[in-house]
Amino acid sequence: MATGVRQRSTAAQRRDTVLRTAVAAFAARGYYGTSTMEVAAAAGISQGYLYRLFKDKQTLFAAVVDHCSDRLRESVAAAAATARSTEPQDVLEALTASYDEVIADRELLMILLHAQGCAGEPVIGEAVRRCYARQVEYVRAVSGAAEQQIRRYFADALLSNVMVAIDAAAVDAPWARTLRA
Amino acid sequence: MATGVRQRSTAAQRRDTVLRTAVAAFAARGYYGTSTMEVAAAAGISQGYLYRLFKDKQTLFAAVVDHCSDRLRESVAAAAATARSTEPQDVLEALTASYDEVIADRELLMILLHAQGCAGEPVIGEAVRRCYARQVEYVRAVSGAAEQQIRRYFADALLSNVMVAIDAAAVDAPWARTLRA
DNA sequence: CCGTCTTGTGGTTATCCACTCACCAGTCTC
DNA sequence: GAGACTGGTGAGTGGATAACCACAAGACGG
Numbered sequence A, B: 001m002a003t004g005v006r007q008r009s010t011a012a013q014r015r016d017t018v019l020r021t022a023v024a025a026f027a028a029r030g031y032y033g034t035s036t037m038e039v040a041a042a043a044g045i046s047q048g049y050l051y052r053l054f055k056d057k058q059t060l061f062a063a064v065v066d067h068c069s070d071r072l073r074e075s076v077a078a079a080a081a082t083a084r085s086t087e088p089q090d091v092l093e094a095l096t097a098s099y100d101e102v103i104a105d106r107e108l109l110m111i112l113l114h115a116q117g118c119a120g121e122p123v124i125g126e127a128v129r130r131c132y133a134r135q136v137e138y139v140r141a142v143s144g145a146a147e148q149q150i151r152r153y154f155a156d157a158l159l160s161n162v163m164v165a166i167d168a169a170a171v172d173a174p175w176a177r178t179l180r181a
Numbered sequence C: 001c002c003g004t005c006t007t008g009t010g011g012t013t014a015t016c017c018a019c020t021c022a023c024c025a026g027t028c029t030c
Numbered sequence D: 001g002a003g004a005c006t007g008g009t010g011a012g013t014g015g016a017t018a019a020c021c022a023c024a025a026g027a028c029g030g
Helices: A011-033 A036-043 A047-053 A057-080 A088-097 A106-117 A122-143 A147-165 A174-180 B011-033 B036-043 B047-053 B057-080 B088-097 B106-117 B122-143 B147-165 B174-180
Strands: none
Touching (some): A011 A036, A011 A047, A011 B011, A036 A047, A036 A057, A088 A122, A106 B147, A122 A147, A147 B106, A147 B147, A147 B174, A174 B122, A174 B147, B011 B047, B011 B057, B011 B106, B036 B057, B057 B088, B057 B106
16 A cells, blocks of 8 residues: 555664654653553654663663753753854853743753753763763863853753743743843 | 660651651652651651551642741841842842752752652642742741842742752763853 | 541552564575 | 664553542531
C-alpha cells in the first residue's frame, strides 16, 4: 500500500529526533509528570522502541538535559558574538543583555528548571552538574571575566529564568516590577 | 484496648500537622513525583481523610507552598534582626550573609524549587506568585532598599538555592568554586 | 442518654505507568 | 536468495495512583 513507503532512519537519527521532541514533552510537566508514552507519541514512535533507544526513563531525561545543555551553549555563543569588544566587561554585558532572547526558548528553560528539581535522581543530577560545568567554563573562556563577575551573571540569569517560569511578565504589581527592573 | 485512647484533633489542627509533614514528603520528589498516599502516611492519617481536608492534590500542594512562604518569611525576619543598623545597605547585607542558614532548611528550599517547576498548574502558580510577592514586599519593608538592591538580593538567593539543590557544595571543581565564591 | 456532628477509616474503582517481549519487515552480505 | 542484522510495533504485566464513598466511633448539646 501507499504507506509502504515508510520512512526508516538509523537508530542514531531516531535518537536525535526523540531528544528534540522530548524537550517539548518534558517541558510542560517535568520528569515525574510526563509519561514515556507521551514522549514516544511526540516522537512518532512506539513506546516499545523508545525503550530500545534509551535504557530507562532516567537515562532518557538525562540525555534530554545534555541536549539542552548543547542548545543553551549555542544560544549563549550567539549572544557573545554581539559584544562590542572582547573585553570581559563588554562580553558579559552582551550576554546579560541578550539573555532574554536566550530564554525566549521556553522549552529549554523549563527543562533546565525541572532538571534542578529532580537532581536527586543520580543520573539526572550528574547531567545537571555537567550542564552547569560546561556553561560556567564556556562563559569564563569567552569572556575571560573574574569569578565575581561570572557569578553575578549566573545569578541574574537564574532570576530571569524564574521570572519566566512563573509568568511574572504578565503580572502588573510592585514586586514583579522590582524583580524585572 | 490501649489504643482506645486515640488522639483526636480538630480539623484545623490536623490540617496544620498535615501541612508540616507534607513539606518533607513533597520535598524529595516534588508535586508529580509524590503520591497522596505518601503524604497521608507521613501525616499519620488515611488517604481518604486527606481528601476531606483538602479538595484535591493541587490544592494541597498550593497550601504547602503557602505554608513554606510563612516559614521563609519567619526565617528571613530572624536574619534581618542580625543587621548592624537599619540602613538599607546593612540590612540587605545581613540578609544575604545569613541566607545560607535560611536555606539550611533543605525541605523548604526544595518545595520552593519544585513549586517553580509546576507553576503551570493554575492553583499552584498563584501560590508561587503570592509567595514571591510577600517575600519581595517584606524585604522592601524591612530594608527600605532600592529596587536594584532588592533585585540583586533575590538573584543571589536564587543562585544559592540552585547550588544547594544540585549539591554543588560537594563538588570540587572550578565551576563550582566560581559559583560559590 | 439520645440524636447529631465531626473526626477518621478501610475498601474500591478506573486509570495510568514503567518496562518487557515476542514478533514483523526492510535491507545488506555472501 | 538464504541468513543475519536492524528498525520498528503492539500487546501485555504488575504495580501504583487520584479520587470517591459508605460507614465506624468519639465528642457534645439538650
